[in-house]
Amino acid sequence: MLIHLSSWPEIDARLKSGAALSKTVVVPIGSNEQHGPTGLLGTDWLCPEIIAHAAERGDDSLIVAPTFNIGMAQHHLAFPGTISLRPSTFMSAITDWVSSLARHGFERIYFLNGHGGNVATIEATFAEIYAEWSFVEERPPFVLKLRNWWDLPGVHRLCEEIFPVGHGAHATPSEIAVTQAAYPDHIKIADYSPKIAPMGPIRDALDYRARFPDGRIGSDPAQASPEKGQTIIDASVPALLKDVADFAAEVLP
Amino acid sequence: MLIHLSSWPEIDARLKSGAALSKTVVVPIGSNEQHGPTGLLGTDWLCPEIIAHAAERGDDSLIVAPTFNIGMAQHHLAFPGTISLRPSTFMSAITDWVSSLARHGFERIYFLNGHGGNVATIEATFAEIYAEWSFVEERPPFVLKLRNWWDLPGVHRLCEEIFPVGHGAHATPSEIAVTQAAYPDHIKIADYSPKIAPMGPIRDALDYRARFPDGRIGSDPAQASPEKGQTIIDASVPALLKDVADFAAEVLP
Amino acid sequence: MLIHLSSWPEIDARLKSGAALSKTVVVPIGSNEQHGPTGLLGTDWLCPEIIAHAAERGDDSLIVAPTFNIGMAQHHLAFPGTISLRPSTFMSAITDWVSSLARHGFERIYFLNGHGGNVATIEATFAEIYAEWSFVEERPPFVLKLRNWWDLPGVHRLCEEIFPVGHGAHATPSEIAVTQAAYPDHIKIADYSPKIAPMGPIRDALDYRARFPDGRIGSDPAQASPEKGQTIIDASVPALLKDVADFAAEVLP
């Protein structure tokens, strides 16, 4: 069930249904940022959306929120097309999403993340949200979980098997392959030089562009193909369904 | 050109191309909120996205950003599936989008809005953004514009012609028709009672639900059809292209 | 009853009196900003104050708060004497006024506004205030209303009758006439060139000054006179009393 293609009575009925995942919601979350010479700017929000929507098509009991498509990408701002929230803005926005979803009775809120650069801020936000309750000695009526799609059980290993060399850390062949599978009309080609991009620390935008001139970090995206992307999606879907089901079933102390 | 399906070198090349609309970007912006018994929760962000993407398919010179899908919908929070930002969060997020896009050299930023409830906050945000420059006696390197899709030249009149009675103010047949045209597999049916929903002021969420029990304001969405929706889209596309072109061509004093 | 010229026991007694308007308060709100070559910088806060105080003199049951005299005027900052809050500051301040007045038991808070540029931010603030309640499924113990003084029933039509040409949008002859009636010792004269000022969009302060070199938008303030101002005041007073009474008597769902 995709929230944005449902009516409110449909969501209402599901919430009251007592069905297995009826009080759990998955929020695809990512970033709109450069992904090297060929990667789509939307890669990081498209990947979790692709996987979550595929899972929902297979199992309608999964409730999927609209995609949170702009995250924390300040370090990519020297590349056109990148859109970033400041971490503080990102925190406020996530907080409001959680307040909205919890208000309706969602008790488990699962963020399926597509951008490593989001992790710190999302975790800080969870702490900010929990702190409101911790300071006043109350328990929140919801539990939050963050899962990067590549950390779904078995997925990272699969990606490394498919791309044993040049997987890298940004504009990876696996994420680009996932978008190629879903958007085959938008596959782009480039001569990468060097074939495998350099590694290094991530700081501000100009430092980033100086270190990583074409935007990639440690990756060789030329290895991506729609077929490999589909393989990754096919493995991610059951892993997501299992992971969400476990989260929904978790008994709280 | 859809930013999220482009690579950064493609955006970079376009920005440097000197083409007519190369420094103008359209941001579809809306809200995820209840739209009565049958309207999609995503209606208000889907409509501007549908129209902007249709325009871009017809004229690739139009640059379209990812859709800003969550807006100011606090009054709809008593209906499940609604997700709202607080106005203050909304303002911070829009500000960061503008900072990002302006950083890349976009000089005209056009928000195509799908939610009347967003208007006040977006305008307040424009003032907040401009104020940073006004206080220090500098001119911003960009100009901002807000346009509701139904206020595109000719569109509102068309909607009233198609739906002379029961157009109303929320969950209107015109916006629902637009989503029906784009998402024909998600058309929903209900017995509306009363046929035309009541009118009234908009305040907090519980007040809203008490006044408008099924979520509609003044509308009779039963009149919507995919065909009527397509008619509206077909009229909106050239109106948008013309409006954006005028904005891009506007000479500043 | 003017709050600032009353003692707390007087306000206390009134709040407990059960009288018709005893739980309703009118807050004159405006802006201190340039009003063309002859308009007073205080015009936008003086007008609602003049009207509200005149109404209170006629009907002591009206409770009038001190005047909120600085609003959102970033676009006028290129003209000396303008004082503006950022929209975010304006929102915080209005919120605190509302919290204070509601704390005392005022259940209807009516903002009589004198500045069009305030409208978006005031409405965004109402949403921000209501959101606190909407997120937690509670009803606020108060209702908020915004009314521009020129939108009081009958007033705008009267202004257009008196000034059928060159009323314009800023530094209008009607608002200047109102201040002339109240402050006859501070009437100023200038040669306006052009007689009727240009129209155009409102953006940042330097853009504004370039478009509207003497500060007026579309107006010919030379038509103003104290007598015309008094006529407008005389029409506004009963309209305000009626409007506030209706608001106070409104039954909530």
Next chain:
Amino acid sequence: MLIHLSSWPEIDARLKSGAALSKTVVVPIGSNEQHGPTGLLGTDWLCPEIIAHAAERGDDSLIVAPTFNIGMAQHHLAFPGTISLRPSTFMSAITDWVSSLARHGFERIYFLNGHGGNVATIEATFAEIYAEWSFVEERPPFVLKLRNWWDLPGVHRLCEEIFPVGHGAHATPSEIAVTQAAYPDHIKIADYSPKIAPMGPIRDALDYRARFPDGRIGSDPAQASPEKGQTIIDASVPALLKDVADFAAEVLP
């Protein structure tokens, strides 16, 4: 010169005139809060306004801004009619006033304060404003000064001479006398019990009301009279003019 009764060209001309006080502005600032059984709720913003306007009438070279009428009065909120900003809001608002006035070229901004409870927050605000410059190794183009009207040279001593007993700390006979002189039609009478109110610490609103049941702290306002108030005003006016002139003439290192 009262800014709100001037036009922008008048302010502009004065700023460019090179006259003695042409780049100095006085901002009357106070609070709207309970002042015991008989004191006006507006006492703390009326007093500095009364004194500043009287000074301006005597010497038009004094430029006086509109009155900042709502300050930090959280401790008085248990008494109806009190309106308070949170300190953080107060700080933002003062900051915006300063930004606006400095933008026009005012180099010396003098706050004439009427509320002891404002002092800490105003001083914290000055530090917040200066900090923006201190962190980046630049000098601000303006200097800020806070002066309580009763601390104008000679005034406090005069008040103590007139009211040697029962002057107290809140709802003092001196401030009430000042308002009686200016608003003789709004003088109120009560039987004070006890004659001199108790002293004690200031904390939250309910604590305050429990300690000071009628709102006064240490004062016997029955001693106030319009004549005594006029005496205080007459002494304050030259003291203010001298103090502002000294501030304007101060040579910076």
Next chain:
Amino acid sequence: MLIHLSSWPEIDARLKSGAALSKTVVVPIGSNEQHGPTGLLGTDWLCPEIIAHAAERGDDSLIVAPTFNIGMAQHHLAFPGTISLRPSTFMSAITDWVSSLARHGFERIYFLNGHGGNVATIEATFAEIYAEWSFVEERPPFVLKLRNWWDLPGVHRLCEEIFPVGHGAHATPSEIAVTQAAYPDHIKIADYSPKIAPMGPIRDALDYRARFPDGRIGSDPAQASPEKGQTIIDASVPALLKDVADFAAEVLP
């Protein structure tokens, strides 16, 4: 009992013990800022820590929190080693400390302050904290108190007796003597010129450095000695214990 050298069960037991000071906590608070040619940068947080820890060694019933070591020192930023919070940050941090301590059941929170420049912001913070309760007509479950160590009963007089000339306002011989007593290995020597530093107003950092080239205000720190410092500490300890005991024993209305 020093919190940071205790375990949570020890704090828990004390809080539940019913002992005299078991619900009172002392927070040493200061600033890290220049203190003239010879003063330690840590002087202002070391002094209250030294006195509070000495008191705790003498009377274990005193509960002492970790030292809040960075305060409001924007005016000292032109001198290397100074670390300052903006007042707004300082306010947020103090608020969180109070929320944490109050959450555990501390009902009296006593800030022993070592920096005059902190006073306004700490007081504004108290008002900010209390305001949350005042707006909603509730009493906070805690009481806050600010005490500068030199204002402990008898201490200021003692300092003036020891240093009748050249005590001054910043980098005073008394505070430097206190640190000399505690950190005799870090005593520094300089030729002061002039012997007694000038006095003047405190504004931004560059203004400060221009007025007070070596950082001192009105002081002659050459008079400091470890012995004099010990004398001051010895007088401060019983004064602190008495002051805290009085605060803990204060009956609320």
Next chain:
Amino acid sequence: MLIHLSSWPEIDARLKSGAALSKTVVVPIGSNEQHGPTGLLGTDWLCPEIIAHAAERGDDSLIVAPTFNIGMAQHHLAFPGTISLRPSTFMSAITDWVSSLARHGFERIYFLNGHGGNVATIEATFAEIYAEWSFVEERPPFVLKLRNWWDLPGVHRLCEEIFPVGHGAHATPSEIAVTQAAYPDHIKIADYSPKIAPMGPIRDALDYRARFPDGRIGSDPAQASPEKGQTIIDASVPALLKDVADFAAEVLP
């Protein structure tokens, strides 16, 4: 060189000296939070302070700032003595520390962290700080680095060798041993039950206390001893000096 025990001329001279580490500063940063039945509440800020001060004693070229002793510990708030900042406050405070240190010319700012729960917020803060520069296409004049003391090269392996079983994730024997070595008079003893604490997710404070009743996560602190702590310190000191030297020497692109 400990900043707080230095004078500003000493810091000034060092900054201008051109010495190897003269523009690099180490900030010990941690948290004040429960550490199980026997761990000191200050453990997480004492450990980095202990190691950094030990390093500074061995090599005076190391410049060490005062310890940032309160961090993000909302999940520990159900245990008395814990003091936590909200993540948003923590971010503001770190930002101000960085602004202060960078203002003086420190070009490399190294945070030696003692609390895993701080990591996400510190990293989010770095992004917040960098974003200010990234949005405006400028490079910051400083570089930031976060290092947990147990992640210093070789240290984590050593800890695991010393405590191959029951090292756990909170209240670990290694951190407790470090504090025992430094504060042997404050070693506490308890019967742990179970010997090794459970593992689990970290959420809000009440959830935490329900999962981890005595506060430990996965650890057996009974294994700690002052001797083992000294071993860890002795290994950490050269690792820190090497790590800081590498950071200081890093050539930026």
